[in-house]
Amino acid sequence: MELLFSGKTKDVYALEDGNYMLKFKDDVTGEDGVFDPGANTVGLTIEGAGQAGLKLTKFFFETLKEKGVPTHYIDANVEETTMTVVPATVFGEGLEVICRYRAVGSFLRRYGKYAKEGQDLNAFVEVTLKDDERQDPPISEDALQMLGILTNEEYGTLKTLTQKISHIVKSELAKKNIELYDIKLEFGRDANNQIVLIDEISGGNMRAYKDGKYIEPLQLEKMMTAK
Incomplete structure (x- = not known):
């Protein structure tokens, strides 16, 4: 795997098959230790946030897939906090x-x-x-x-x-x-x-x-x- 980008709340890796892998972190955006989804900075680290975020993401992306909404989602491994996606x-x-x-x-x-x-x-x-x-x-x-x-x-x-x-x-x-x-x-x-x-x-x-x-x-x- 090759690290392509390290973001605030997840890292992006290139896989050998041409797809990407997202690794979810426990960091969340916010200011002064208070969570804010619209903030531009990492405000705090919450243990389990990465896994929780991926679990909900998996649920919603699979729901969208059933309804025919186009997404980059392929699959997810909640235990390893990783999600495989098509490049975009x-x-x-x-x-x-x-x-x-x-x-x-x-x-x-x-x-x-x-x-x-x-x-x-x-x-x-x-x-x-x-x-x-x-x-x-x-x-x-x-x-x-x-x-x-x-x-x-x-x-x-x-x-x-x-x-x-x-x-x-x-x-x-x-x-x-x-x-x-x-x-x-x-x-x-x-x-x-x-x-x-x-x-x-x-x-x-x-x-x-x-x-x-x-x-x-x-x-x-x-x-x-x-x-």
């Missing part, structure tokens, strides 16, 4: 696509003059550039097209896929009486230039609440995978 290239140097059902986090920080905390949002889709130096600035469809990051048609596909995937995740959480407030997704192009969901779907990239109380990532995994 990101848009520009990486985009994050957020689907919001309630006003919390950075949305509330930016638009708090008009939005109330917890206010209903109708699966609002927002795209940000992965750029730690500039704190992941939001970017519009027109700017993405003008800067050559993606076409208007690709943006439409990205938005449609984001809302479809988010709705599936929201529905699965609702089966456990858990409400999805927002979720952060990443996409890339596979070898056939098809837009596919990449990275992970876990408590580390969403905000979920039960009875109005926020659920920590490890607790979310336990609640979702409990029989």
